Structure formats: C-alpha cells, structure tokens
Amino acid sequence: MKLVQSMEKTVILQEQEIRENLERMAREILEHNPPGNPFALVGIRTGGAFLAHRLQKIIGGMSGRTPELGILDITLYRDDWTRIGPTPVVGKTEIPFSVDDKTIILVDDVLFTGRTVRAAMDALMDLGRPRKIELAILVDRGNGHRELPITANYVGGMWKTEPQETINVYLQEGGHPDHVVIEPKEAA
Numbered sequence: 627m628k629l630v631q632s633m634e635k636t637v638i639l640q641e642q643e644i645r646e647n648l649e650r651m652a653r654e655i656l657e658h659n660p661p662g663n664p665f666a667l668v669g670i671r672t673g674g675a676f677l678a679h680r681l682q683k684i685i686g687g688m689s690g691r692t693p694e695l696g697i698l699d700i701t702l703y704r705d706d707w708t709r710i711g712p713t714p715v716v717g718k719t720e721i722p723f724s725v726d727d728k729t730i731i732l733v734d735d736v737l738f739t740g741r742t743v744r745a746a747m748d749a750l751m752d753l754g755r756p757r758k759i760e761l762a763i764l765v766d767r768g769n770g771h772r773e774l775p776i777t778a779n780y781v782g783g784m785w786k787t788e789p790q791e792t793i794n795v796y797l798q799e800g801g802h803p804d805h806v807v808i809e810p811k812e813a814a
C-alpha cells in the first residue's frame with residue numbers, strides 16, 4: 627500500500643486497494659457463512675450502504691450466491707442526534723426482507739468509537755431477531771479510540787490515528803474518485 631501525503635491529508639487507500647480489500651472481505655464472509663447458512667448484508671447509510679452494495683456484487687460473482695441487501699438509517703438511534711442540529715436529516719431504511727433467524731452482516735466504512743455500530747444494532751433489533759450479527763468495516767481506526775466494546779468480524783485495514791485526525795472514505799457513488807484519506811478534523 628502506497629501512502630500519498632500532502633500538507634492536509636494522507637491518502638491511505640486508492641481505488642484498486644479498496645477493491646482488493648472488499649474482495650478479500652467477501653472471501654472471508656463466504657468462508658464464515660457456508661451454503662445453507664442464510665445471511666444478508668445491511669449497509670449503514672451512507673458509506674456503508676455503498677460498500678454493502680459492492681460486497682453483494684462481489685459475493686454474487688465469486689459464489690453465484692447473491693445475498694439479500696438492505697440499507698439502514700440510524701439517525702434517530704444515535705446517542706448524539708440532538709447535537710446534530712435542530713432538524714436532523716433522516717434517511718430511509720430499506721430492508722425488504724425479514725431479519726429473523728438470519729446472520730446479518732452490518733457494513734460500514736469506518737469504525738471509530740463504536741457508537742454508530744451500537745446505534746445500528748439497536749435499529750436492527752427493532753426490526754426483528756437476527757440469528758447473529760456480524761460487522762464488516764473497510765477501515766478500523768483501532769481500539770485506542772473505542773468507547774464501546776465493539777470489534778469487526780471483517781476488516782479491510784486498520785490505521786491508528788490521533789484524536790485530532792479523521793478518516794474519510796470517498797466513493798464514486800458519492801460523486802468522488804474512490805480513495806480513503808486521513809486528514810485533520812474540521813474545526814467546530
């Protein structure tokens with residue numbers, strides 16, 4: 627992996643590296659969820675939803691077994707939603723299948739404090755009773771920042787960062803060339 631650094635940001639993943647990490651994660655998901663073990667991918671809106679869709683295509687191409695796909699909005703489950711602003715933008719949750727008795731693989735772009743994943747699990751449990759919940763993350767910022775005891779089952783890569791830094795995942799689906807960067811947090 628080649629790091630590209632500028633004064634403001636460090637690129638840690640380029641398009642090809644993102645694709646390779648997702649392919650490896652897809653192989654791991656298939657290894658841990660053999661045929662006969664129903665599983666579905668649920669992407670956390672927005673970046674996680676984009677990545678879940680990509681994983682669905684990769685898994686289908688590798689195995690001929692295309693998992694069901696859902697998108698989860700966690701806005702009202704966040705423990706800081708009142709701090710977001712006077713009118714938080716709530717996206718649509720789209721899970722067109724029952725989560726009951728399935729392995730649900732939550733997909734997100736970055737794992738930092740664990741609070742987003744906690745909110746996603748709460749939202750998911752309101753929809754039913756999964757047999758098991760697993761977590762697939764493209765970028766893990768390491769346990770040093772974790773505020774909740776949450777660990778991913780499938781990880782693209784881990785980068786330790788400072789509290790004053792952030793990791794941003796830019797994807798074509800969001801209107802950017804695919805890349806992941808470490809950059810300074812914006813001043814509040």
